[in-house]
Amino acid sequence: MGVVDLPRLTQNCQSCPIRHRAVCASCEPDELNALERIKYYRSFQAGDPIIWTGDAMDFVATVISGVATLTQTMEDGRRQMVGLLLPSDFMGRPGRARATYDVVAATDLRLCCFRRKPFEDMLQQTPHLSQRLLVMALDELDASRDWQLLLGRKTALEKIATLLVILARRSAIENQTTAALSIGPLAVDLPLSREQTADYLGLTLETVSRKISALRRSGMIALEGNRRVTIKSLAALRLVSGEHDPERPADRERA
Amino acid sequence: MGVVDLPRLTQNCQSCPIRHRAVCASCEPDELNALERIKYYRSFQAGDPIIWTGDAMDFVATVISGVATLTQTMEDGRRQMVGLLLPSDFMGRPGRARATYDVVAATDLRLCCFRRKPFEDMLQQTPHLSQRLLVMALDELDASRDWQLLLGRKTALEKIATLLVILARRSAIENQTTAALSIGPLAVDLPLSREQTADYLGLTLETVSRKISALRRSGMIALEGNRRVTIKSLAALRLVSGEHDPERPADRERA
DNA sequence: CGGCTGGTTGATCACTCTCAAGCGTGGTGG
DNA sequence: CCACCACGCTTGAGAGTGATCAACCAGCCG
Numbered sequence: 001m002g003v004v005d006l007p008r009l010t011q012n013c014q015s016c017p018i019r020h021r022a023v024c025a026s027c028e029p030d031e032l033n034a035l036e037r038i039k040y041y042r043s044f045q046a047g048d049p050i051i052w053t054g055d056a057m058d059f060v061a062t063v064i065s066g067v068a069t070l071t072q073t074m075e076d077g078r079r080q081m082v083g084l085l086l087p088s089d090f091m092g093r094p095g096r097a098r099a100t101y102d103v104v105a106a107t108d109l110r111l112c113c114f115r116r117k118p119f120e121d122m123l124q125q126t127p128h129l130s131q132r133l134l135v136m137a138l139d140e141l142d143a144s145r146d147w148q149l150l151l152g153r154k155t156a157l158e159k160i161a162t163l164l165v166i167l168a169r170r171s172a173i174e175n176q177t178t179a180a181l182s183i184g185p186l187a188v189d190l191p192l193s194r195e196q197t198a199d200y201l202g203l204t205l206e207t208v209s210r211k212i213s214a215l216r217r218s219g220m221i222a223l224e225g226n227r228r229v230t231i232k233s234l235a236a237l238r239l240v241s242g243e244h245d246p247e248r249p250a251d252r253e254r255a
Numbered sequence: 256m257g258v259v260d261l262p263r264l265t266q267n268c269q270s271c272p273i274r275h276r277a278v279c280a281s282c283e284p285d286e287l288n289a290l291e292r293i294k295y296y297r298s299f300q301a302g303d304p305i306i307w308t309g310d311a312m313d314f315v316a317t318v319i320s321g322v323a324t325l326t327q328t329m330e331d332g333r334r335q336m337v338g339l340l341l342p343s344d345f346m347g348r349p350g351r352a353r354a355t356y357d358v359v360a361a362t363d364l365r366l367c368c369f370r371r372k373p374f375e376d377m378l379q380q381t382p383h384l385s386q387r388l389l390v391m392a393l394d395e396l397d398a399s400r401d402w403q404l405l406l407g408r409k410t411a412l413e414k415i416a417t418l419l420v421i422l423a424r425r426s427a428i429e430n431q432t433t434a435a436l437s438i439g440p441l442a443v444d445l446p447l448s449r450e451q452t453a454d455y456l457g458l459t460l461e462t463v464s465r466k467i468s469a470l471r472r473s474g475m476i477a478l479e480g481n482r483r484v485t486i487k488s489l490a491a492l493r494l495v496s497g498e499h500d501p502e503r504p505a506d507r508e509r510a
Numbered sequence: 511c512g513g514c515t516g517g518t519t520g521a522t523c524a525c526t527c528t529c530a531a532g533c534g535t536g537g538t539g540g
Numbered sequence: 541c542c543a544c545c546a547c548g549c550t551t552g553a554g555a556g557t558g559a560t561c562a563a564c565c566a567g568c569c570g
Contacts, residue, residue, distance in 0.1 A: 070400075072400070072401075072403075072404045074404070074408065074497055075497075076497075078408045079408070080403055080404040080407040080408045082400035082403045082404065083400065093393055094389075095390070100397065101400070123386075124382070124386075127379070127382060127385070130382070130385055130386060130389060131378075131379075131385060133389060134349075134385060134388060134389045134392060135350070137389060137392040137393055137396060138348055138392055140396055141392060141395055141396045141399060142355065144396060144399040144400055144403065145325075145327070145337035145338065145356070145399055146327075147403055148327075148335055148337045148399065148402055148403060148406055149327045149329070149335040149337065151403055151406035151407040151457065152335040152406040152456075152457025153329065153333045153334070153335045153457060155557080155558090156557075156558065193516070193517090194516070194517060194518095195516085195517095201407075202406065202407025202408060203558075203559090204558075204559055204560080205516090205517080206517095206518085206519085206558090206559075206560080206561095207557090207558055207559075209517060209518055209519080210518080210519080210558090212518095213518070213519085226516075226517065242329055242330075242331075410525080410526095411525080411526065448548070448549090449548070449549060449550095450548085450549095458526080458527090459526075459527055459528080460548090460549080461526090461527075461528085461529095461549095461550080461551085462525090462526060462527075464549060464550055464551080465526095465550080465551080467550095468550070468551085481548070481549065
């Protein structure tokens with residue numbers, strides 16, 4: 001099914017590209033050694049399913065590279081993506097034996113996996129690990145609530161613009177080019193097809209296509225192929241995205 | 256501003272109605288004593304604001320009784336509710352000094368508060384506390400993702416039905432009448448006005464009103480006043496809500 | 511060359527929003 | 541006691557956004 005189990009490379013956590021952003025970020029060397037003993041890598045190709053809702057889930061994992069999607073499906077086939085897992089993001093839930101979402105590799109994907117039971121044991125014994133997981137869960141919760149605003153209240157155009165802004169931000173973080181964010185054109189690779197994008201934004205793929213075309217016609221973005229977007233004006237895009245400037249919350253009337 | 260600070264009653268945690276569901280649920284007696292030393296109660300009246308986005312947040316709290324809402328607002332006034340805090344739910348985020356949502360008392364409300372710094376210190380020292388908070392955060396994350404499905408993909412009628420089913424479930428949990436859930440009529444008090452309901456469901460208040468009327472005309476529910484709903488057929492309501500039966504996930508094709 | 515997949519574009523439809531009027535209850539004051 | 545108003549809610553008519561249905565296009569691979 002496309003799943004490739006690699007031989008147990010004894011790859012060093014110290015040289016791991018996401019060492020300082022993943023669940024293991026605040027582990028001490030000895031804690032890292034303990035994790036290293038129970039970890040194993042798995043690779044998936046773009047499109048591979050990783051797990052289905054209801055399946056037994058005997059591992060948890062960190063995304064090392066690539067993008068995975070979390071989606072929910074209704075009986076009549078309507079789908080809503082509820083999460084995007086990017087490098088350093090955590091998948092699986094300690095204490096839960098079955099998956100509650102479909103997880104699919106959107107791009108080629110590499111996971112650092114831990115069998116669930118040993119990981120849960122380590123969570124109990126390793127405050128650095130559980131505290132880090134708590135922070136990550138709270139960050140995800142914030143992201144999910146921001147997404148609620150997008151799904152509930154934003155127009156199709158605002159949704160597309162928001163997604164592009166977020167992808168620009170994430171890609172800047174990954175490339176450590178934060179400083180350059182607000183200046184000049186910026187190339188972003190969409191990790192999602194039009195249909196997946198639609199599932200993420202609560203739209204149809206036709207509407208996604210139309211609104212991307214509209215942004216292209218307006219000159220805010222340019223397209224090279226279907227997946228590569230050049231953001232010509234991040235400021236303009238941010239404006240149509242309807243986001244407040246997160247650094248400078250507006251003053252507010254009090255009753 | 257309607258905020259009422261009660262005198263520091265030395266009320267006993269042992270007799271607390273939510274003792275076994277709140278963040279303190281898995282604390283040992285000595286841990287509970289430590290919490291008891293830093294706790295204080297605050298009461299709010301229906302409609303009182305508790306905190307605004309961007310305000311300094313020097314406490315965290317557990318809802319003892321009543322309902323509070325978490326909402327996000329866009330510059331042009333569009334609002335999306337992103338959380339409902341019911342008894343035993345936790346508000347505030349350890350490690351964060353400012354509120355990221357508006358929190359408002361939807362009904363008369365009683366909070367068990369902890370100053371943030373001492374609480375954070377206790378989190379560090381008390382695995383029972385941080386582990387419980389992790390579980391609660393993950394539960395909230397699941398709820399938020401379910402809400403994403405509702406906001407992104409459900410019709411107005413499905414949204415209303417889903418809300419009623421959830422309120423029925425929560426009120427059953429609070430009253431320990433789980434067994435009776437599937438049988439007979441069931442009275443639910445809406446903690447939210449039509450407008451708040453609209454903000455929760457990503458609708459307008461007119462659409463909320465229309466769809467509630469539609470459910471009434473169809474005979475699934477009856478209304479006594481604006482806030483009290485009698486669910487005449489929970490099964491029918493569940494059907495129109497579009498939820499899978501959560502206990503029996505459908506079999507699924509594999510590629 | 512033909513079929514397949516993913517994407518774009520067009521025409522129409524329908525659901526929800528918007529704007530507006532009306533209703534019922536509760537409170538206030540003449 | 542009743543007139544009046546305010547507030548929350550309901551209902552109606554019309555408009556608009558995004559969905560649906562359908563045709564078409566480009567790239568890719570057999």
